[in-house]
Amino acid sequence: MRLFQNSGLNPSYRPRLADLVGQARGFEQQKEVFLNDRYGAAHILLPILGRSPEAFFTNGDDESLQRAWARENGLGQDTPLADILLAQIEHHKTDVFYNLDPFRYDATFVRRLPGHVKRKIAWRAAPGKIDFSGYDLVLCNFPSMRQLWEEQGARTAHFFPAHDPELDTVAANRDRDIDVLFFGGYSRHHQRRRQILEAVAGLSSRRRVVFHLDLSRYTPLAETPLGWFGPLRAVRRPPAIREVSAPPVFGRSMYAQLGRAKVVVNASIDMAGPDRGNMRCFETLGAGALLVSDSGNYPAPMYDGQTMAVYEHPQDASEKIARQLDSGNWDGIGWAGHRAIREEYSKQRQFERFLELT
Template sequence: MRILVLNADYPRFLAWFYGRHGGLESASYAAQMAARNASLFGVADFYSRNFAALGHVAAEIHVNNTWLQTAWAREHGMAFEAPAAANAERRALPGWVQRIATPFKPMLRPLARKIGLSPKLDGRTEKILLAQIEDFRPDLVLNQDTFYIDTSFMRRVRAIGNPVLIGQVGIEPSRGEDWTVYDLMISQLPTTVNAFRKLGVRSELNHLAFEPSILGALPQAPEPDVDVSFVGTVSTDHRQRIALLEAVAERYDLKLWGNLPRSVAASSPLHRCFQGEVWGVEMYQTLRRSRITLNSHIDFANREAGNMRLFEATGVGAFLLTDFKENLDTLFAPDREVAVWRSIDECLDVIESCLRNHSGRAEIARAGQARTLAQHTYRHRAAEILGLADGPRANR
């Protein structure tokens, strides 16, 4: 079977990535793709490499990577020029619009997704992507960014050989979309699965994961020099997370890596904790140098666990202190494979006791890593997706 995985990257990551690799935007498609995968950011090529290991032909397309996509177009006789890498975050809108909109982005983003106004493919990007799909002729397409690549575009994909279409999404469905174009929607959250089923769309649970080959690609593990870390997003979608981090910052030497939006009050203790953003390799090394790394799910998750941090942190052997969720024990054994907190006060107490208990932290970290490597890898998830796809394929 020929499997094509569609993905989109954060613009901030792309700006950082091409800024770090001067001249890469002019390199070949293969060279840019190899560098992108070596960054280990996000899911890299983890799905495609595991589909391939299971006996299939698989490839990944990073649909909003202008420089990568332009390289493919150039090599296939399509005349497009890429913008300078330095303009990665500003190419979409004039500067004055960017300046006015920036303070409101955290508030507007959830609403835009909910009503279907998220960024979409432009005509140039569509033309390249359709040509790539025509060239690859997939039997199955896994769309991992259903907001950037909307249902109207997926109907055009359907017309190219009638492949099985699977969408992967971690939040509630956007309004105004005809999700029935998909043969299957997968999500790590049961609430999202149920929301799609209510819309008459087949939907199944499929969790996120960790790629074991990361361990061989990382530099030597650094000595722990950070008492408490948090690595991830802070936004208006994470009110509980912000409250937790502010409480931790008042009592402990918290280090925060990620973004710090303008919506965070100037008086917030998080400002003194902020260390900037880390991506891929640097993100994993930050987790490894932390005596305790924190997890707090997005508010929408409610009582359900399943975010990427669960698997990234445990996968590299970090000690993870995560918020307790009703389904957490289906993924990890609370207090044996991950430490848990049920309230902010409990989290503060657990940090206090765990900072003094080095052997206890090490035991939980080892057990958490063992569980992830045994049950939560991309090989496991790829096999699950193939099993779920058998139904739609049998009906073709």
């Protein structure tokens, strides 16, 4: 099977990737830098990570990467990114196209694929109106999200992120100097998250608390006198959160912070339904930290009190974290979570499931 996997970049990750790439200009060089940084590794399939000669990977929205391939393959500098991606698929003679970025490359793009592409599969785990009509299958690990896509006419199937084995070394470190860690977005869509983080930040008087926040572009303005009133208040951080805030981290820098954390707090965004088990859960358990996350429907083996801890409301989150730290139970539950996620959601099992769907 000739597999082609396309992904995309968070805008906030782009500066880090540019620094890592440095002066590298070749397509393969730039791609290797990206894959070695492990950004989004939970979703990257085993043949890609194993550098199988029959598997091709790219980030279709990475202009530097894509234009490097275009130069090396005789395409003009003004070639649209969608046309470069299409040329890569044709050159690769792809059998299965697996797209993690269907918002950018929807049915309009899929209808242009050459005839040798036998299966067109997308992954999507966030709400939004997308035309999936060109895809054979849309994958997701949230039942409520799959129902949403099916109501829009798509055929769906259960699929899941996987444990990155690179986290095994991270998990082995049990001497950790950060008591409570959070990393994620902070925008107008995160009002419930703000309440949770504000409560947890109250622990900073006696515990080391670090929040790596990917801020809304409006937050700096919101935190000036101009933002004291009006709609910008929704993205202004309360003082308790500002005091423990740090810049966002990605890739191996994120892995390094996970390896320093005893507890990682997870808070679903306001638009999320009852289903839980986002990539943050997989990364945290994989790194051997104690996952403390909001109540909802979690997949096995994410069990409250056994492999993670669940809270019901902001103050409950703060109190549960304090109890786990004071008792030292974070260590045993965190290690149990690591063993469970490593066994249940290995890269091999993820790819075996993918093969079932193709």
